[in-house]
Every structure is written in structure tokens, then in C-alpha cells.
Amino acid sequence: MDQNSLHRVRNKALGIAHGVGLFLAMLVICLPGIWIVLSSLRPTVEIMAKPPVWIPQQLSLDAYIAMFSGIGKGGIPVLDYFRNSLIISVTSTVIAIAIGMAGGYAFARYRFRAKSAMFLGLMLTRTVPGIALSLPLFFVFARLGIIDTHFGLILVYVALNVPFTIWLIDGFFRQVPKDLAEAAQIDGCTRWQAFWQVEFPLAGPGIASAGIFAFLTSWNEFALASQLTRSINSKTLPVGLLDYTAEFTIDWRGMCALAVVMIIPALTLTFIVQKHLVGGLTSGAVKG
Amino acid sequence: MKGWRPSPPLLLLLPAVIVLAAVVVLPLLLSLYSSFTPFRLTRPETLWVFIGARNYLNILSNGDFWIAFARTVVLLTVALNLEMLIGLGLALLVEKASRGQRILRTIMMFPMMFSPILVGFQFKFMFNDNIGLVNNALQALGLTDRAIPWLIDGNLAFIAILTAEIWSSTSVFAILILAGLLAMPREPVEAARVDGCTPWQTFRYVTWPFIMPFAFIAMTIRSLDVARAYDIVKIMTDGGPAGRTELVWTLVARTAYSDARMGMANAMAYFSILLSILFTVYFYRKLAAARTQIAAEW
Numbered sequence: 001m002d003q004n005s006l007h008r009v010r011n012k013a014l015g016i017a018h019g020v021g022l023f024l025a026m027l028v029i030c031l032p033g034i035w036i037v038l039s040s041l042r043p044t045v046e047i048m049a050k051p052p053v054w055i056p057q058q059l060s061l062d063a064y065i066a067m068f069s070g071i072g073k074g075g076i077p078v079l080d081y082f083r084n085s086l087i088i089s090v091t092s093t094v095i096a097i098a099i100g101m102a103g104g105y106a107f108a109r110y111r112f113r114a115k116s117a118m119f120l121g122l123m124l125t126r127t128v129p130g131i132a133l134s135l136p137l138f139f140v141f142a143r144l145g146i147i148d149t150h151f152g153l154i155l156v157y158v159a160l161n162v163p164f165t166i167w168l169i170d171g172f173f174r175q176v177p178k179d180l181a182e183a184a185q186i187d188g189c190t191r192w193q194a195f196w197q198v199e200f201p202l203a204g205p206g207i208a209s210a211g212i213f214a215f216l217t218s219w220n221e222f223a224l225a226s227q228l229t230r231s232i233n234s235k236t237l238p239v240g241l242l243d244y245t246a247e248f249t250i251d252w253r254g255m256c257a258l259a260v261v262m263i264i265p266a267l268t269l270t271f272i273v274q275k276h277l278v279g280g281l282t283s284g285a286v287k288g
Numbered sequence: 289m290k291g292w293r294p295s296p297p298l299l300l301l302l303p304a305v306i307v308l309a310a311v312v313v314l315p316l317l318l319s320l321y322s323s324f325t326p327f328r329l330t331r332p333e334t335l336w337v338f339i340g341a342r343n344y345l346n347i348l349s350n351g352d353f354w355i356a357f358a359r360t361v362v363l364l365t366v367a368l369n370l371e372m373l374i375g376l377g378l379a380l381l382v383e384k385a386s387r388g389q390r391i392l393r394t395i396m397m398f399p400m401m402f403s404p405i406l407v408g409f410q411f412k413f414m415f416n417d418n419i420g421l422v423n424n425a426l427q428a429l430g431l432t433d434r435a436i437p438w439l440i441d442g443n444l445a446f447i448a449i450l451t452a453e454i455w456s457s458t459s460v461f462a463i464l465i466l467a468g469l470l471a472m473p474r475e476p477v478e479a480a481r482v483d484g485c486t487p488w489q490t491f492r493y494v495t496w497p498f499i500m501p502f503a504f505i506a507m508t509i510r511s512l513d514v515a516r517a518y519d520i521v522k523i524m525t526d527g528g529p530a531g532r533t534e535l536v537w538t539l540v541a542r543t544a545y546s547d548a549r550m551g552m553a554n555a556m557a558y559f560s561i562l563l564s565i566l567f568t569v570y571f572y573r574k575l576a577a578a579r580t581q582i583a584a585e586w
Contacts, residue, residue, distance in 0.1 A: 035421055132319075139329075
């Protein structure tokens with residue numbers, strides 16, 4: 001074989017290897033999710049079958065119907081959990097974004113003393129493990145009587161989300177050229193007007209994606225919620241997932257169905273913002 | 289109102305500072321105080337008994353705690369390194385793909401949407417010794433004829449937890465490194481190739497320095513919530529079997545809520561907070577260094 005064709009064969013082999021590698025990687029990423037969706041549609045007998053049934057024989061929505069049909073009929077109060085999750089996540093996200101916008105703007109547009117120390121300090125409050133934070137909060141909240149309320153959990157999630165929201169929004173405001181707002185101010189806008197009419201619309205998509213990131217954090221949080229909630233008054237979906245586990249048995253099918261209910265809103269939202277999210281996280285790195 | 293006026297950045301940051309002080313800093317001060325007391329939830333009056341550093345001394349001589357602590361550090365170190373490597377590989381694979389990059393990127397983000405508790409649950413399901421996908425597949429392929437007790441044997445459970453952890457967090461690295469690869473200018477790579485660099489040399493001396501800050505961003509973000517491994521472990525093994533997969537965080541939760549020894553748990557929690565802060569500060573400083581280096585070169 002001459003060198004030319006040898007090279008061609010090698011390139012082709014590399015191409016195939018690349019395709020196979022890519023396919024396998026994607027399969028590993030997708031498999032757990034697919035498996036959950038599939039299991040939620042299969043009857044329990046089939047999930048438990050030995051030897052395993054690989055190709056689903058019968059698919060049904062029984063698990064979902066049972067789940068939504070309420071307590072006593074094999075269901076859990078999933079609608080209550082869903083409502084709690086939604087109220088808590090949305091409210092805490094809105095507040096966190098308002099606070100984060102103010103903070104992010106301050107970091108992006110002003111110079112002040114101890115700026116980077118301040119930034120690191122804010123980030124460090126985020127590193128406190130949820131379970132470590134839950135101990136004093138549990139005690140304080142119990143004293144204040146706000147354990148097992150929406151208010152308590154909203155307060156916690158706002159604090160949880162503010163540092164990261166500031167980081168993201170800081171990045172998005174940096175991408176908006178300073179000159180634009182200055183030009184608006186020369187044309188007679190106040191700084192306040194310049195912000196709302198020039199800078200805010202331009203950074204808007206980024207801020208929206210920061211909001212969705214905050215929403216996901218609250219939606220998925222477990223360590224704090226599991227200690228600060230008690231009943232259907234405030235239990236969120238991640239905590240509700242544990243309703244399907246008993247001491248020695250787990251209702252796999254029901255759990256899979258609840259998992260699907262949990263993942264769908266998160267999935268939809270992440271797809272909407274994926275592009276902006278990456279941009280916001282990296283803009284600070286390249287431009288300093 | 290005349291006279292002293294606070295500067296605008298101070299005013300803008302005030303709400304953030306107030307919220308964080310109220311919900312994070314003050315409670316932490318309280319827990320710092322209570323770590324010097326024998327506080328039990330069932331006996332509130334014990335909050336006022338001051339015992340100095342006895343909790344901390346007890347922890348220092350507590351073998352179980354140090355084993356859990358060491359296990360946590362090992363888990364984090366192994367997980368972060370593997371996530372970094374796999375994420376890098378994944379990013380390079382996707383960047384090389386000539387078609388369908390958008391959809392590949394979307395699939396890559398998939399694990400990010402899963403709540404850690406959900407990750408724990410789905411891997412508990414898949415690693416179940418009796419009905420799990422992993423054992424079923426291994427048996428169907430004839431690789432093993434008996435069920436492997438994934439979550440029952442201590443070492444295997446550690447591997448299962450590691451797998452779950454890596455599955456859920458590799459995408460952060462992959463996505464950010466891919467962003468770095470796509471933002472990178474073409475010329476240096478081409479110049480290196482023309483000058484006769486091998487692919488490995490091109491990667492090591494041209495590509496890698498460029499994407500390093502992105503890798504450190506991922507590391508920093510990831511280190512912000514290393515403690516979410518708690519959710520995964522809590523549901524997969526809950527520290528079991530017989531404490532063989534106990535991490536600092538599950539130990540804190542058990543001491544505080546099952547044993548109701550709040551004072552002791554708070555003292556332990558301070559070790560775990562210290563651990564998180566060390567990880568974050570370390571990567572943050574790396575990030576800052578990489579940033580200034582890039583700024584100087586670009």
C-alpha cells in the first residue's frame with residue numbers, strides 16, 4: 001500500500017472511532033433518563049421480573065393515574081407538592097433576581113474598595129453545605145415559628161441563589177458596552193432611565209437565564225427542604241420523592257413517575273436558556 | 289438626609305448583604321456558639337451550658353469522624369479529577385463533530401437538569417442488585433452469573449456513588465470547556481501544526497493554556513456546591529452499609545437529627561464548611577491567576 005491510501009484508511013478508521021465514541025458517550029448520558037421514563041410506563045411486575053424483560057410488553061399511564069388520584073388510592077399528594085414547589089421556586093427566584101440585579105450591576109459598573117474580596121465573600125456564603133446550614137436554621141425557624149411554611153423556605157432559597165445570580169448578572173452587564181449608557185445619559189437620561197431603557201433590555205436574555213438557573217436550584221434543592229418542611233403545607237417535590245420509600249421496600253414505578261413529573265419543567269426551561277447560560281458564565285473569564 | 293450619602297455600589301449591594309447576613313452569617317454564628325455547648329434538641333436548656341472546646345476535642349479523637357472525613361476528601365478528589373478528564377474528552381469529541389453540534393450540546397446538558405436527589409434515586413434503581421439495569425445487563429451479557437451486590441458491599445457502593453456523582457457533574461465541565469474550545473482563535477493551532485507539532489504537543493502547549501480558565505470556572509462552580517453529594521448518598525445508601533459510605537455530611541445529619549446532638553453536629557459541620565471553603569478558595573485563586581495570564585497574552 002502506498003502512503004496515500006494508508007493515510008486515507010487511517011483517517012477513515014479515526015472517523016469511525018470518533019463516531020462510535022460520540023455515540024457511546026451520548027448513550028451513557030441519556031440512558032438513566034430513558035430508563036426512568038420507560039420504567040414509569042411499565043407495570044411493576046415487568047420491572048421486578050426475573051429474568052428481566054428487555055422489551056416492554058405493555059405500556060400504560062397507570063402510575064401517573066395512581067399518583068394523581070390522591071392519598072389512600074396508592075397516590076401521594078403530588079399536586080400539593082407541585083404547588084408548593086412552584087410557589088416557593090418562583091417567588092424566591094423573582095426576589096433573588098431583583099437583589100442579584102442590583103448587586104451584579106454594582107460589580108459590573110462601579111469601582112469600590114475591597115471589590116474582589118467582597119465578591120469572594122459573597123461566593124463563600126454559597127459554599128456552606130446545605131446540611132450544615134440546616135442545623136442553626138432549623139433551630140431559629142422553629143423558634144420563629146416559620147418552620148414548615150412557604151415563607152421560611154423562600155427566605156432560604158433567596159439567600160442560596162443571590163451569590164450565584166450576582167456572578168451571572170455581573171457577567172451579562174459586562175457584555176453591555178459602557179458607552180451605550182453614557183451616550184444615553186449625555187442625551188439627557190438620568191442614570192436610572194439609562195439603566196432601564198438601555199442596559200436592562202440588552203442584558204435581558206442573560207438575566208432571564210440567570211433567573212432560570214435560580215429557579216432550577218430551588219426546584220431541585222433537597223438538603224435544606226428535607227429538614228425545614230414537615231407536611232403538605234410546604235413539602236416540595238424532592239422531599240415528596242421520599243414518600244415512595246418505605247423501610248425496606250420502594251415503589252419503583254411510582255417513584256419513576258414522580259421523577260418524570262419533576263424533570264419535565266426543568267428540562268423545558270434549561271433548553272430555553274442553554275445558550276445564554278454558558279455565555280454568562282464565561283464572559284467574566286475572557287474579559288476579566 | 290443631607291450630609292453623608294452612601295456610595296451607589298454600597299447601596300446596590302446592601303440588599304444582598306442583608307439577606308445573606310440574616311440567613312447565612314447569623315445562623316452560622318449561632319451554630320458556632322452552640323458548637324461550644326452540649327446542646328440537644330430535646331433539652332433546650334443545654335444551650336446555655338458552656339463546655340468550651342470539648343465537642344471539638346471529642347471529634348479530634350473520634351475515629352469514625354475522621355474516616356468519614358477522609359472518605360469525603362477522597363471522593364471529592366477522585367470525582368473532580370475524573371469529571372475534569374471525562375469532561376475534557378467529551379468536549380473534544382463534540383468539538384470534532386462535523387454535524388449536529390447543537391443537538392449534541394443539548395444532550396450534554398441533560399444531566400445538569402437532574403436534581404441530585406433524583407440522580408441518587410435513579411442510580412439506586414440502576415445499581416439495585418436484584419432488578420437493576422446494571423446487573424441485568426451484566427447477567428444478560430454473561431459477564432457474571434450471580435447478582436453483584438452493588439449497594440450492599442462497602443467498596444462497590446463507593447464506586448456506585450462515584451459513578452452517580454460523575455454522571456451528574458461531568459456536563460458542567462464538558463459544557464464550559466466546549467465553550468472555551470469554540471471561543472478559541474484558530475490561528476495558533478494552525479501555526480503549531482505548520483511548525484510540525486504533533487497533535488499531542490499542539491494540545492498540550494497551545495489548546496490547553498487557552499481553555500484552562502474555562503476549566504477553572506467549571507471547577508469553581510462545581511466546588512461551590514460539592515456538598516450536594518449529600519443528596520446522592522443520602523438516598524443511595526444513607527451512609528450504609530454499617531457506615532461504609534458515610535460522608536461528613538451524612539454524619540452531620542445523623543448526629544443532629546437522629547441522635548439530636550446538635551452541639552456536636554454543629555462542631556462537625558464546621559469541619560465540613562471549612563472543607564468547602566478550602567476547595568472554593570483554591571479554585572477561585574487558580575481562576576484569578578489563569579484570568580490574568582490570559583489577559584496578558586490576548
